[in-house]
Amino acid sequence: MIKILVVVVCVYLLYLQWIERPVRLETIVEFLKQLPWFTIPVMITISLLSWLIESKKWQYLINDFYELRFRESVFQNLTAQAASFTTPLRIGEFALKPIFFSKYLRKKVVSRTLVGNVSQMIITTLIGIIAIIFYFHERLEITTTFLFIFTSVLLCLLVFVISLWVLKKWDHNEMKSQKWINTILYSMLRYLVFASNWLFILWLLDYPASTLTIIRNIGIFYLAVSVIPVFQLFDIAIRWTVAAYIFEGSLFNADVILFTTTLIWFTNSIVPTIIGCALLPFQKLKTQEE
Numbered sequence: 001m002i003k004i005l006v007v008v009v010c011v012y013l014l015y016l017q018w019i020e021r022p023v024r025l026e027t028i029v030e031f032l033k034q035l036p037w038f039t040i041p042v043m044i045t046i047s048l049l050s051w052l053i054e055s056k057k058w059q060y061l062i063n064d065f066y067e068l069r070f071r072e073s074v075f076q077n078l079t080a081q082a083a084s085f086t087t088p089l090r091i092g093e094f095a096l097k098p099i100f101f102s103k104y105l106r107k108k109v110v111s112r113t114l115v116g117n118v119s120q121m122i123i124t125t126l127i128g129i130i131a132i133i134f135y136f137h138e139r140l141e142i143t144t145t146f147l148f149i150f151t152s153v154l155l156c157l158l159v160f161v162i163s164l165w166v167l168k169k170w171d172h173n174e175m176k177s178q179k180w181i182n183t184i185l186y187s188m189l190r191y192l193v194f195a196s197n198w199l200f201i202l203w204l205l206d207y208p209a210s211t212l213t214i215i216r217n218i219g220i221f222y223l224a225v226s227v228i229p230v231f232q233l234f235d236i237a238i239r240w241t242v243a244a245y246i247f248e249g250s251l252f253n254a255d256v257i258l259f260t261t262t263l264i265w266f267t268n269s270i271v272p273t274i275i276g277c278a279l280l281p282f283q284k285l286k287t288q289e290e
Contacts, residue, residue, distance in 0.1 A: 034205075035204055035205075036204065039200075039201070039204060040263075040267070042200065043197050043200065043201065043263065043264070043267040044267050044271055046193060046194065046196055046197050046200070046267070047194060047197065047267045047268045047271060047272065048271075048272070049193055050190050050193040050194035050268070051074070051077060051078065051081075051272055052074065053186060053189055053190040053193060054077050054116075054186075054190050055070065055073040055074040055076075055077045056070065056073070056186065057116060057183060057186035057187065057190070058073045058076065058077055058112075058116060059073040060179075060182065060183070060186065061112045061115060061116055061179075061183060062108070062109065062112050064175075064179075065105065065108055066101065066105060072100075075279050076097060076100055078272055078275050078276035078279055079096065079276045079279050079280045080092070080093040080096050080097050080276070081093070081269075081272045081273055081276045082272075082273050082276030082277045082280060083095065083096040083276075084096075085269070085273045085276075093113060093117070094110055094113055094114070097109055097110075097113050098110055098113075115175070115183060116183065116187075119180075119183045119184050119186075119187040120187040120190065120191070121226060122184060122187065123184065123187045123188050123191045124191065124222050124223055124226050125223060125226075127191065127219040127222070127223070128219050128220060128222060128223025128224075128226075129223070130219065131215075131216045131217070131218075131219025131220045131223070132219075132220055132223070134216050135216060135220060191222075194268055195218050195222065197264050197267060197268060198214065198218045198221075198260075198264060199211070199214060199215070199218070201260050201263060201264065202214055202260065205256055205260065
């Protein structure tokens with residue numbers, strides 16, 4: 001009954017999300033015609049590749065107390081995405097993932113789920129801070145290079161140290177240092193993969209900015225949309241607002257910015273959610289001890 005309810009709710013909310021968006025179908029079709037035929041398949045492939053990396057990270061995170069097959073890890077992550085789609089800060093993931101495991105493992109599963117999410121946030125925050133510093137460096141015309149570099153490094157180290165301290169307190173020092181480092185590296189790799197969708201689509205649309213400027217804007221964009229505790233279902237409005245400001249919609253057709261944001265949101269969030277909804281009925285939930 002839980003599985004059926006989640007699937008029905010996901011499908012219904014996806015339907016509401018589609019009909020309530022102000023982007024008209026004819027506008028989307030018009031922009032799509034301007035793009036090469038391989039655009040959508042490549043973007044979906046990039047998105048799914050990022051989820052495969054996330055699944056490998058999840059498999060690695062729990063391998064010291066549970067041997068999880070990679071296929072099961074993929075299923076768990078995609079179905080957790082479906083569950084977290086209607087909750088802020090991916091709370092649904094913390095509720096669903098433990099149900100895949102026996103009761104005595106659930107506390108550890110919740111702990112490692114937090115580690116995985118926080119490690120991803122560490123990367124998003126570090127890159128975002130660097131991007132913001134570069135943004136203000138250009139706007140304020142800071143001339144002291146040493147001060148600029150020193151401030152950047154100091155802020156990044158501060159975020160990194162605080163995050164590691166919080167995580168170690170939560171996990172009671174059960175994870176070794178090397179495991180922390182590898183988890184963060186997995187998070188970095190995943191970030192680079194799913195963020196490349198922005199580079200790909202803006203390159204096809206001839207966005208009038210250098211590659212470094214685009215990378216800077218991507219860093220600020222993901223930091224901004226990550227710190228706002230909004231439901232994934234409704235965060236497209238936040239993404240539109242942030243993207244229109246960061247990517248300077250007044251200089252680059254605002255409709256194109258909205259279309260690009262919607263397309264990336266669809267490939268990075270909606271497609272994995274749909275797959276997760278489809279896989280959920282085939283997942284085995286351990287609602288009682290075996």
